[in-house]
Amino acid sequence: MNDSMFVNDFELLAAAMGNGTAEKAVPAWVAGTLAGVAGHRLEFRAVRHPLGFACLPVLRAGEIGVCVHLWAAGRPEADPSTSQMHAHSWELTSYVLYGVVRNELIEVFEDAPTHRVFEIRSGPGGDEIAPTARLVRPVRAEASTHGRGEVYRLPTGRFHTTSLPGTGDAATVVLGRGLPGARDLSLGPVDMSAHHVTRSLFGRADTVDAANATLRTLRERGII
Template sequence: MAVHTGTTLPTVSDKPRSEQAAAAARWALTVLAGQLGGGQALSLAVVHPLGFLCFPLHRGLDLGICVHVWIDGLPDVEVVTSPIHAHSWDLHSYVLFGQVGNELVSAVPAKYSDASHQVYEIDSAQGTDRIAATNSYVQCTRRSTHYASTGEEYTLSSGAFHSTAVSIADPSATVMIAHTIPGARDRSLGPPQPPGRKACWHVRRRLADPSLTRRVAETVVVLSSPVS
């Protein structure tokens, strides 16, 4: 998967955390507009298993920057566990356009007989997600839902279970910064399996075709408001 390294680290990571999301948004829009205007081939976007399109613009040991887009016309995906997940990294996101909601979930340890969900760990390597059941069961309740609109920012701490609330009919896009937390694991919540049964899936992340990649990139550049 191609990523842009350019001047990302000195222009984004050297800034205080409170200024990084806006700096990353300005940089990401410049990268996409430059590729579109220069007639060069765009790095292909990734069809994320949770149903959005991801432009992975930078991948580093401590920092990642992506553009996430929810828009009509994306390929169908099958969520093998559930949309509820927890990142292994701290997330700071700037909304380029539209509205993005995050439904926060409380996951309390429970016995299998009382559990609403089981905890699954996700290992990602070379474009494939390995999703494997753990021995942990939880009872889930929705805590709250927070929305962020164009020009607003939101944060999610590593380990916080949540799901994303968006309307595909109303396009939305964010620039997301991920700060790596050493030793943390990506997790999702799924249906409880009987103790001793080790459910496991391997999900291959698909690249979007060039025409879809270009169409969505053009939409992002056109619909995004100037970042102050």
């Protein structure tokens, strides 16, 4: 795997998502990357994310990252140990390859708190979920849905949930640019203690199957 190649890809994808050329550039990049996985030229293994999707971690280099997120029809709903409400330590830019994704922004207030803020410290073995002293009351605010060919952005530190509004499937290409000093956060029960969550990996064969299934969907829907 050539990280420097994918660092260049990050900049190209970011430019395409910003200048209106993503509709051609992003699916072409995804097709090449997934074909590399299916053909055993790229050795990525998909990760079962606690928020309910499969993540193909193409690049993690310093403060930047590129992932392909896959939601499959029939996959069991996520059951994170805290809640679906979370905030990233990085600025997110996402392109929807197919399906529909719903984001709901959440405001937090200090009065009459109902939840505790937890810090998520991710590492090779999974996530350490650490309670902080901050107590808040989350209020669901603005919601938006994004379909095929759309780009959406979420700023660092903004609490939100991401889900599928229906029962279908979806795929997105996600770019992350970290903010030094920022933390990944989640909202959970006030009395929850520190704990560890393991993120399981797909086997090599299952990762290849997921790549091939996504390629088939992209072809069937005329995206590539």
